[in-house]
Amino acid sequence: MAVYNDFFGPYGGRYVAELLRGPLDELEEAFKKAMEDETFLAELKRFGKEYIGRPTPLLYAEKASKAIGGADIYIKLEGLANTGAHKINNAAGQALLAKRMGKTRIIAETGAGQHGVATAAVCARLGLKCRVYMGSEDIKRQRPNVFLMEMFGAEVFPVESGSKTLKDAVNEALRDWAASSADTHYLIGSALGPSPYPDMVREFQSVIGREVKEEQEKRKLQVKAMVACVGGGSNAIGFFEPFIAADSPRLIGAEAGGTGPEAGCHAARMTGEGKTGVLQGYKSRFLFDGDGQVLHTHSISAGLDYPGIGPQLAHLGEIGRIEFTSVRDDEALEALRFFASREGIIFALESAHAGAAGLKIAAQYKPGEAVIINMSGRGDKDIFITAKALQRDKWFDFLREETENG
């Protein structure tokens, strides 16, 4: 597909106040030029190999496959990328682009903190000033990632407005950028926002899918389905990208089913009550009430807890190329335990949603056929949530001891 599309069916676009229009037009030009420049692409590739650790492995999960008794399950171990998640692919691409554009300062939003950590790391490496906007609620829940960002020299800026979470951090970063774009690049972490962001993030994340495709051909895998979790959708769109134009394999997106289908308890935009709207500069499917006011969302994984979805994914869902399913908090935790005990892999809670959906899909096929799950991140970062959920008493004893004796 073209590097720059703007719209995907009815979704996408650049619905912004005039003050953001100039910076976005400038970014579109720079992005299109960079993607045609062999030097830039070579630099990105080298950065990926030496710093991110690309290519990441594609693991045959033998014990998991046997336990299910269906398809051969493969796991793309994207969580082995430096800083622990796929987020760094896009952070690296955009930061290198920003440098090329002569920008000296980077701003970013972060929810769980993974995108913030990746951005802060890349900025440290490239010598760019970095400020990360983060909702004050998220700062409370994600102290370890705040610590890491500060280690990398980034300033973590608490956002006190609205619901004090990811969407508010996006609003605040957009406000900063409206006044600072002369020397500042806004490094959006997911495949959403006004164009050219959805196109740009897809292009920088599609390295995941290209590596999968290479391995598929090398190992002659009969891939029946590919499964990824979908918050904003950056890992999903990058993982799916080289396969979208064909009719197969099945592409499956797992959204956060939270604690149940009631309003405010989930983030199911495609399988729940999502409606077409315009928010944060783009048109897509969002969770909002009858008046258009954005609803609160919930998921055990902070990275899936967002009321919108990338416009290209919304479109592909609508035309049926991507199937969406929702996975509840408890199912994600169960999948986390399943892969930990059988494969020695700790999924990030976000990716565990894909794990849970992937196990269900695998059961529909037979050995010799393959289902590939994208483990977009590893779960070290979640220890404060998962340990509390899975070993409550022991974990609290530990924390108590740490505060008393620390």
Place this chain on the structure above:
Amino acid sequence: MAEKNIIMTHLVAGYPDLEESRRAALAMVAGGASYLEVQFPFSDPIADGPLIQGACTDALNSGFSTDKGFDFLSSLTAETDVPVFLMTYANLLMAPGVEVFVGRAAKSGASGLIIPDLPYDYDEGLYKAGEMADIPVVPVVIPGIDEERLKAILAMKPPYIYTAVRKGITGARTTIEEETVRFLDRLSRSGAKVLAGFGIREKEQVDLLSRHVHGSVVGSALVEIIGRCAGENRDCSGDVKAFVESLLKP
């Protein structure tokens, strides 16, 4: 340009509640405002600063709905003679459908629509709907806007143009630069009534702008006053009226 200073005063409908915002609106008119800009609160108002966003959040928490907003607008336009403009964000139009929303705005007596995140080239049918319902859509521009875009906007011959006098969001005080003044003059020469805002809170700014545009828009400063009165649990009418008068006195 104008003989006496003309100002458009802004308020967030339903902040701190509908009754108090109605009193504020009437006090603005009593103080001499020539236009009212009524903002329907949205959960994610990205062109606004923290102050107005906070007011929007409070208004939503105290039960603002689009239905109540249109009732508010209807009673306001019935009660005063000054033109009332409706400002809000795209998703409030997307929810019921752009045409439906615009139709309701026209029926409520609004004199114009200001929707900053529906620019003319990504407008979801807003400009056409405005034409059909005979309610002008007010383009929002900024100094430094791309030349081709400005030409396209002027070619639509809008009766009103809303312009920021600086880059950035609403809120902080603005120093008006020479280059900005030249831009304002150019906009005014197009024949549109130019309304200039973002960071206007002092009489000297209003005086200076009055030589170059049709009117100045005063927003955050008034939201601050209304908020202060709400915090002290007293009627804001007196303070609002006095502030508007202070901007207009000869």
